[in-house]
Amino acid sequence: xxxxxxxxxxLDRVKRMHPSMHARDTKLIDTxxxxxxxxxxxNGRSRDVLIEVGGVLDEIKSVSTIVYNAMxxxxxxxxxxxxxxxxxxxxxxxxxxxxxxFWRRISSRIRRAxxx
Numbered sequence: 283x284x285x286x287x288x289x290x291x292x293l294d295r296v297k298r299m300h301p302s303m304h305a306r307d308t309k310l311i312d313t314x315x316x317x318x319x320x321x322x323x324x325n326g327r328s329r330d331v332l333i334e335v336g337g338v339l340d341e342i343k344s345v346s347t348i349v350y351n352a353m354x355x356x357x358x359x360x361x362x363x364x365x366x367x368x369x370x371x372x373x374x375x376x377x378x379x380x381x382x383x384f385w386r387r388i389s390s391r392i393r394r395a396x397x398x
Contacts, residue, residue: 284321284338289314293345304348311352314342319358329369332362336370339363 292310299307318335325331343350354363 284334285317286338289317289338289341293342296346296349301346301348304346305352311349311356314349315353315356318353318363322359322362327362332366332369333373335362336366336368336373339367340370343367 292314295310296304296307305311318338322331322335339350339353342353350363354360357363
């Protein structure tokens with residue numbers, strides 16, 4: 283699990299800054315990138331991991347798009363950040379759907395049938 287309390291503490295610090303200073307705080311950006319990248323390193327690149335990372339990235343982006351863009355530029359996983367954000371948004375929309383449980387059960391049955 284990503285240390286969400288540490289991320290929220292850093293985001294509170296970003297909220298107290300003037301927006302022109304967001305991209306200049308390299309220590310803060312490096313810390314956020316290190317948290318997210320190390321989580322991906324430890325847990326792999328599975329869909330569930332990317333959805334969890336996307337939730338954190340969505341929270342960061344809602345506070346400051348400048349910080350998010352700087353994180354993308356400094357990360358080792360430049361291509362995974364937008365993908366995980368997209369997966370998270372898609373998953374949260376689908377999860378709200380009234381037919382979510384039905385389609386989840388069907389897709390797991392299809393996966394099991396293909397595997398055997």
